[in-house]
Amino acid sequence: MRKLFEFIRSIYVVVLFVALEVAAISYYAHSTHYTQARLLARSNQVAGGVHGFFAGIRRYFSLGHENRLLLGRVAQLEERLAQYEEAETNARLDSYMQDIGESKYRFVTASVVANTVNRAQNLITLNRGRQDGVVEEMAVLSPDGAMAGYVVDCTERYAVAMSVLNTSFRASGKLADAEYYGSIYWDGLDQNVVILGELSKYADPKPGQEVVTTGFSQYFPADVLIGWVESASLNETRTAYTVRVRLAAEMSRLNEVVLVGNRDFYEIRNLQQSEQIEQHTRND
Known part of the structure; x- marks a missing residue:
């Protein structure tokens, strides 16, 4: 029992200080509507900061999953871009060649x-x-x-x-x-x-x-x-x-x-390979 009294005596100053602080804050908080609003805003700010901290931690651990989703999206867009570029190139070359006009070729x-x-x-x-x-x-x-x-x-x-x-x-x-x-x-x-x-x-x-x-x-x-x-x-x-x-x-x-x-081409080749041409070639 004596040790308990000695322990209480050693900390009673701190306990008394904390109790007085709590009483003062409580009195201040309930003194006016203005102080109540300020304390409520400050408590919400602290709570928001805590929630934001833990939300940041959750986002950090989800970055790998989000990165994989982004890479998949990039691959899809790159494939579409390649298709568009190929189509555009072929269309441009076709248009250019059509401008040449009718010829032997x-x-x-x-x-x-x-x-x-x-x-x-x-x-x-x-x-x-x-x-x-x-x-x-x-x-x-x-x-x-x-x-x-x-x-x-x-x-x-x-x-x-x-x-x-x-x-x-x-x-x-x-x-x-x-x-x-x-x-x-x-x-x-x-x-x-x-x-x-x-x-x-x-x-x-x-x-x-x-x-x-x-x-x-x-x-x-x-x-x-x-x-x-x-x-x-x-x-x-x-x-x-x-x-x-x-x-x-x-x-x-x-x-x-x-x-x-x-x-x-094929008309000329067929002519060159005709039977008449082969006969003249054999005679040579």
């Missing part, structure tokens, strides 16, 4: 679905097929009209083209503003350079000179830009040049293409 635009540049046999897959007017042997040009390849197979909705960066690719080319021509092919070494081989020793190619198609090829119209002379060297017999040509088409950045078809 017909034009179709397409987007590149797949494209390789680091193999020996590189191919380009396009999002247009037979239902869009695409057929085999159509030329494939970059959007600015440079040689890129030619179509080798089609389905109803897609086409595959042989890239100019394919060791099986062949076309005819010449120096611009000159009559000397040779064979265009890729040696499989540099994805930015093709070879113009068997060019006459009288051609005298100069670095920077334009190289274009001849029109003799069954795939490409005449004067399609291939690239520019990088260097040239005579063969061992000094009868022809082998010319390194830097490509005008940026094959590693090919996203859209223009397909060019010769309206007379």
Whole structure:
């Protein structure tokens, strides 16, 4: 009992102070309506702060879930944006090609679905097929009209083209503003350079000179830009040049293409393969 009295005596000052403070605050709080309103506002502010603190903690732990929802939404928007951009690009290219007017050649635009540049046999897959007017042997040009390849197979909705960066690719080319021509092919070494081989020793190619198609090829119209002379060297017999040509088409950045078809191609080919022509060939 004595210890209890000693404990009460040691803290009675604090207890008395707290009791007086409570009594004073109670008297102050009930003294006027103004003080009641102020204390109520202050208590609401404190309570609001406490609730806000715990709400912030709850929001923090829910950030992961919200972030996943936002990422999903971003992915959906990116997909829609890609669809809109593809549609806009195709519409723009189609409009541009329609302005060219009727000619010996017909034009179709397409987007590149797949494209390789680091193999020996590189191919380009396009999002247009037979239902869009695409057929085999159509030329494939970059959007600015440079040689890129030619179509080798089609389905109803897609086409595959042989890239100019394919060791099986062949076309005819010449120096611009000159009559000397040779064979265009890729040696499989540099994805930015093709070879113009068997060019006459009288051609005298100069670095920077334009190289274009001849029109003799069954795939490409005449004067399609291939690239520019990088260097040239005579063969061992000094009868022809082998010319390194830097490509005008940026094959590693090919996203859209223009397909060019010769309206007379099949008529000419059928004529060349007719029985009469074969008879004359056999006689030779």
